[in-house]
Amino acid sequence: MTPERGGPEASGSGRAHGKAILMGEHAVVYGFPAIALPLLTVTVDATVQLSTDADWLDCAYYRGPLAKAPSELGGLRLLIEESRRALGSPSRGTTVHIDSMIPPEYGLGSSAAVAVAIVRAMYDLFHQTLAAKELASLVHVAEVHAHGSPSGIDAWAASVDSALWFVPGQPPDPLPLSRPLFLVVAGSDTPGNTRDAVRRVKESQARFGVGAGPIARIGELTRAARPALVRGDYGFLGALMTEAHRELNALHVATDHLNRLVSTALRDGALGAKLTGGGGGGSMMALAADGSQQMQLAEALRRAGARQVWTPVVGGS
Ligand code: PMV
Numbered sequence: 001m002t003p004e005r006g007g008p009e010a011s012g013s014g015r016a017h018g019k020a021i022l023m024g025e026h027a028v029v030y031g032f033p034a035i036a037l038p039l040l041t042v043t044v045d046a047t048v049q050l051s052t053d054a055d056w057l058d059c060a061y062y063r064g065p066l067a068k069a070p071s072e073l074g075g076l077r078l079l080i081e082e083s084r085r086a087l088g089s090p091s092r093g094t095t096v097h098i099d100s101m102i103p104p105e106y107g108l109g110s111s112a113a114v115a116v117a118i119v120r121a122m123y124d125l126f127h128q129t130l131a132a133k134e135l136a137s138l139v140h141v142a143e144v145h146a147h148g149s150p151s152g153i154d155a156w157a158a159s160v161d162s163a164l165w166f167v168p169g170q171p172p173d174p175l176p177l178s179r180p181l182f183l184v185v186a187g188s189d190t191p192g193n194t195r196d197a198v199r200r201v202k203e204s205q206a207r208f209g210v211g212a213g214p215i216a217r218i219g220e221l222t223r224a225a226r227p228a229l230v231r232g233d234y235g236f237l238g239a240l241m242t243e244a245h246r247e248l249n250a251l252h253v254a255t256d257h258l259n260r261l262v263s264t265a266l267r268d269g270a271l272g273a274k275l276t277g278g279g280g281g282g283s284m285m286a287l288a289a290d291g292s293q294q295m296q297l298a299e300a301l302r303r304a305g306a307r308q309v310w311t312p313v314v315g316g317s
Pocket residue numbers: 021024025026027028029106107108109110147149150151152153154192194198277278279
């Protein structure tokens with residue numbers, strides 16, 4: 001059944017979630033692996049409808065014709081065109097409504113999650129099934145516009161409900177966790193800018209070459225983190241996270257406030273802490289030993305000026 005037959009009120013809906021990178025951000029841009037965790041309670045909902053007018057966007061930052069949206073949202077225009085093409089839909093106006101809990105530019109995969117939700121909504125509208133690979137490649141179009149040369153991790157992480165082992169260019173492996181992972185994710189005092197951070201890392205890393213320096217070390221730490229995560233050896237995993245944060249500092253993507261939040265979490269007994277995502281502002285994450293320490297750390301991070309705090313529990317029963 002096509003939406004045209006369903007009448008002008010036919011609409012499609014789609015949902016996606018935020019993500020936090022446990023290990024491997026920035027190194028993943030150079031082909032090293034990374035581990036992403038789903039933030040299942042931090043969601044984006046999109047609804048789409050066909051209309052006789054031009055494409056229209058309705059979200060917290062902009063309401064109006066998509067063609068006149070600010071340039072940061074230009075990726076969505078491409079995404080909608082590509083989705084229509086993939087669906088073999090006539091080039092009709094599409095009205096897109098986005099309702100997101102993910103703050104943009106906080107390293108939590110907002111742009112990819114918005115794109116995943118929109119593509120899912122478009123496929124829902126046309127009653128078409130959407131293969132995971134097709135979704136990732138459509139979202140990639142919007143991510144290239146948002147970030148320049150994305151590794152692709154965010155597109156997968158926003159659409160899969162489990163921890164993921166991701167190697168660029170390959171479909172990711174879901175990682176089963178033997179017990180729950182208690183995390184605290186905290187937004188720092190300033191947003192980040194992934195595109196700038198990736199550029200800064202490129203400059204720092206040019207001095208070392210890809211086989212050496214912080215990027216290669218982050219790659220080693222990430223490889224060591226995979227068995228620690230799967231076995232539930234969270235003491236060791238936490239130590240690897242904290243070491244990864246030191247390497248990210250060496251790449252100049254941490255800020256004073258991110259460092260202060262990491263120190264606060266460690267002083268309060270976190271098993272490990274690091275920035276998460278692109279950095280240059282944005283968010284950090286801390287690993288807690290259990291649910292009660294998770295709540296204590298959340299409170300300590302709030303007192304240390306965290307802009308927003310989430311307490312996800314990943315995996316386990
Ligand atoms: O800041 P975010 O949530 O877009 O995460 C970026 C992760 C990087 O490794 C820095 C970039 C990438 O494309 O993988």
